[in-house]
Amino acid sequence: MYIRQIIIQGFKSYREQTVIEPFDPRHNVVVGRNGSGKSNFFYAIQFVLSDEFSHLRAEQRQALLHEGTGPRVISAFVEIIFDNADGRIPIDKNEVCLRRVIGAKKDQYFLNRKAVTKMDVMNLLESAGFSRSNPYYIVKQGKINQMATAPDSQRLKLLREVAxxxxxxxxxxxxxxxxxxxxxxxxxxxxxxxxxxxxxxxxxxxxxxxxxxxxxxxxxxxxxxxxxxxxxxxxxxxxxxxxNQRKNSGAEQEKFRQLLQKAQENIKTFSKEAKEYKTKLSQVKEERDTFNMEQQQLMKEKNKLEFTIKDLTDEVQGDNKSKERAERELQKLRDTITLKEKELEAIRPQYETMKKREDEAQRELSLKDQKRKELYAKQGRGSQFTSKEQRDQWIQKELRSLNKAVKSKNDQIHRLEDELKRDKERREELEKKIEELSADTENYRQNIDEHNKVFYEMKKNKDQLQSERNEHWRKENNLQQNVSSLKEDLSRADQSLRSMAGKPILNGRDSVQKVLDTFKEKGGQLGDTANQYYGLLIENFECDRSIYTAVEVTAGNKLFHHIVESDKIGTQILKEMNRQKLPGEVTFMPLNRLSVKDIDYPQTNDAIPMVSKLTYSERYHKALKYIFGRTLICRNLEVATHLARSTRLDCVTLDGDQVSSKGSLTGGYFNTSRSRLEIQKTRSELRDQIRSAETELRTLQDTLKKTEQEINKIVSEMQKTEIKNSKAKNLFEKVKTDIRSNERRVREY
Structure with a gap:
């Protein structure tokens, strides 16, 4: 046995595949420059045959892979082909190929192009004499020199190991x-x-x-x-x-199954009603709390208004009393003035007469006194004055003194008459001013009443708008809760549909919807492309609930195929999905590529074409005919078997037992409570309800915004009116103070 050929690729310095051959059966010498790969050549042989390169860490694996310029090497292999003509390796072949592949994580062995375990390779090498306990069948570089220079004891130990x-x-x-x-x-x-x-x-x-x-x-x-x-x-x-009882219990079991199905439907209905009642109960509780808060607020407003009305009443009564008292005093003063003027007019002639008599008496008295003085003066003049000139001087002096006294009295009389005239004019001015101030007081009172009336009217409107706003808030809260509840139901329905149809299919549906949204946002030709997508097959037809099972068994996951106008539309959507790296599995049904044939259905009362029981738009006729056109709904399994054999059409019963035109039968229990068509119908209803509720919510929010604006406007007008009313009250109080002050001054005159 000897090595015939070695193939190295991606190992250390050998990036490209390198084939090393031929080898001599006895001795071979490898020569080359430094760095040409001689050591790595022997490392490659050890990599396959020895136990040295086992249990490698990640960095050690990476060190065995080629590192250089160009793309990164992710795996490497070394393949050794042995000449097994002597049968040393216990395999009935003249040539044995042993390959080891290593990567960042994998480490595999292949024997004659078949994957084997490492233990199988080690056992094979053991049987061929490559023992792990005696690793000196490969003598590494420096071992000969080490043995020559080692002590005798160590050399003996080494020879024992070699032997x-x-x-x-x-x-x-x-x-x-x-x-x-x-x-x-x-x-x-x-x-x-x-x-x-x-x-x-x-x-x-x-x-x-x-x-x-x-x-x-x-x-x-x-x-x-x-x-x-x-x-x-x-x-x-x-x-x-x-x-015997079991055989006879089939009919009872069917009866109980129907009762169970009916009970499940009733439970579903009752659960839905209970949920609605809970929602209504929470809404009623919230309305009750809102009404209680409004009642408390209104009671506070009522008490505040009662106190305000009482204060205003007391103020009005006090103002009326003050006005009446002032009018009585003014009338009394006027009566007194009139009476005094009459008395003055009556006394004036007598006064004039008496004054004249007084003046005459005064003159006469003055003359008499003068005469008396003259007589006294004459009597003592002889003794008083020594000469006539002295007497004349004294007389002149007395005359000047008397003239001066007369002039002073006359000035005083004129001054008193002027003061009396001015006082009379001033009194008349004060009375006129009091009348003007009284008129101004009445005008200010009317203005205050008018401001109060406008203020309370605006307050009434504000309260009414606030009530409307509170009602809108309640409706908005109820709608938001309703939308949230509907979205939760839709999410549960999606989850149920995902568990039945499979995650990849519904991920594909969501990815297609994202692509369509992108096309609609961009508009133009892409917008036209989005309009030529018609949705899932399950969304484009309706049927009676009694054939749900038959339809689902017939279509299977084809219910989730996507209908498009042409294959070009499907290609554009797939390209966009790949560009955005969106997940999911998608199957398109381009209407321009679907080919359906007219089928001559059998005329029998025991079967009916499935496509005739579906309601759909004529636009999708090809798609529906393509999926359901070759299927008959049969009365029972016997009829289905007979018709499938005679008409070469697929047949299905209402219970979901299916007979293929090729002869295979498929059936079993079908859980009708987990119907994909039922869940899809529920999803469609929920989406319609969500859209309607969201539209109503947006309308209500717009109305609420307008109401808020009106309330803010009325509050602003109320503040302006209150400021005007406050100014009018201040002027009213000021005028009242002026009237009282003028009345005191009139009484003083």
């Missing part, structure tokens, strides 16, 4: 250990034999008792056999009766 005697020494030591262990076991066995002999003596003593026991035991077994035989006959009779 294989070390293996025998180790086996001798193992044999000695086994012999020693065997001696120990032999002693234990002898001790065990002694124990057995003692036990045998005891058993001999019990032998007689055993014979007696066996006698009675035989009698016992005979009795037991008799009893068991009687029980067996009775059991067989009961079994026959139960078999």
């Amino acid at each position: 294989g005697t070390r293996v025998y020494d180790e086996r001798r030591e193992e044999s000695r250990g086994i012999l020693k262990e065997t001696e120990s076991k032999r002693e234990k066995i002898e001790e065990f034999l002694r124990t057995i002999e003692e036990r045998l003596q005891t058993l001999e003593e019990e032998k007689e008792e055993l014979k007696e026991y066996q006698k009675y035991d035989k009698m016992r077994r005979a009795l037991e056999y008799t009893i068991h035989d009687r029980e067996l006959k009775e059991t067989r009779k009961k079994l026959e009766d139960m078999e």
Whole structure:
């Protein structure tokens, strides 16, 4: 046996496949420059034949792969072809091919192009003389030099290893250990034999008792056999009766199955109603809480308004009383003024007369007094004045003094008359001003009343709008809860459909929808492409609930095929899916490529073409005819078998038992509660309800936004009105203060 050929690829410095041949049966010499791959050549041989390159770590595996320029090498192999003409390798072939493939994670062996385990390869090499216990069938570089320079003891040890005697020494030591262990076991066995002999003596003593026991035991077994035989006959009779009952229970089982199906439908209906009632109950509770909050708010508003009305009433009553009191005082003052003026007019002539008499009396008194003084002066003038000039000077002086006094009195009289005139004018001005302020007071009061009226009218409108807003909020909350509940139901339906149809198919459906959304966003020609996609087959037809099972058994996963106008549309969608790396499995049905033939259906009352029981658009006739056109719905399995044989059409019963036109029968129990058509119908209804609810929700949100804007507008107007009312009240109070001040001044005049 010798190496005939070596093939290396991707191993260390050998990137491309390298074939090394031929080899001489006896000696071969490998020569070459440094770095040309001589060492790696021998490493490749060791890689396949020795046990040195086992249990490699990830970095060690990577080190064995070629590292250089160009694409990265991910796997490598070394193949050695042996000439087995001498039959050293126990394989009945003259040529044996052994290959080892290594990658970043894999490590495989191939023997004559067939995958084998590492243990099989090691056993084969062991049988050919490549022993793992004596690895010197490959002498590595430096081993000869090491042996020549090593001490005698080590060289002897090495020679023993090369000669294989070390293996025998180790086996001798193992044999000695086994012999020693065997001696120990032999002693234990002898001790065990002694124990057995003692036990045998005891058993001999019990032998007689055993014979007696066996006698009675035989009698016992005979009795037991008799009893068991009687029980067996009775059991067989009961079994026959139960078999007859089982045969007769088929109809009852069908009846119970129908009752169970009906009960499941009732449970489903009741669960849906219970869920709706729970939703309504939560809505009613929320409305009750909202109404309670509104009631509390309204009670607060009511109490606040009552206090405001009471304050306003008291204020109005106080203002009315003040006004009445002021009017009474003003009238009283006017009456007093009129009365005094009348008295003044009545007294004025008398006053004038008396004043004249007083003036005359005063003049007369002055004259008399003057005359008296003159007489006194004359009487004492002779003694007072010494000369006439002195007397004249004194007279002149007295005259000047009297003239000055007269002038002062006249000025005082004129000044008093002017003051009286001014006081009268001022009084008239104050009375006129009081009348004007009274009129202004009435105008301000009317303005305040008008502002209050407008304010309360706007407050009423605001409260009404707030009630409408609260009602809209409740409706919005209910709609959001309804949409959330519908989306949860839709998600559960999708999950159920995913579990029945398979994850790849529904992932493909979702991926196609994403591609269509992308096309619609881009518009143009891609938008036209999206419009020529017609949806899944299951979405484009309707049928009676009674044939759901037959339809699902006939179509299978074809229900989820995608209908498109042409193969070009399907190709564009697939390209976009691949470009976006979207997951899923998709099967398209291009209407321009579907070919259907007219079929002459049998005229019988026991079968009907399935396609005639489907309701669909004429546009999808080819697709529906392609899937369901060669299937008949039969009354029972016997009719289906007969028609399938005679018409060469597929037949199916309402229970889902299917007879192929080629002769095969398929059937079994079909769980109608997990119907894909039923779930699809539920999905369609849920999506329609979600779209309707979302449209209503958007409309309600727009209305709510408008209501908010109106409320904000009214609040702004209320604030402006309140500011105007506050200014009017301040002016009203100021005018009232001015009126009271002027009335006090009038009373003072």
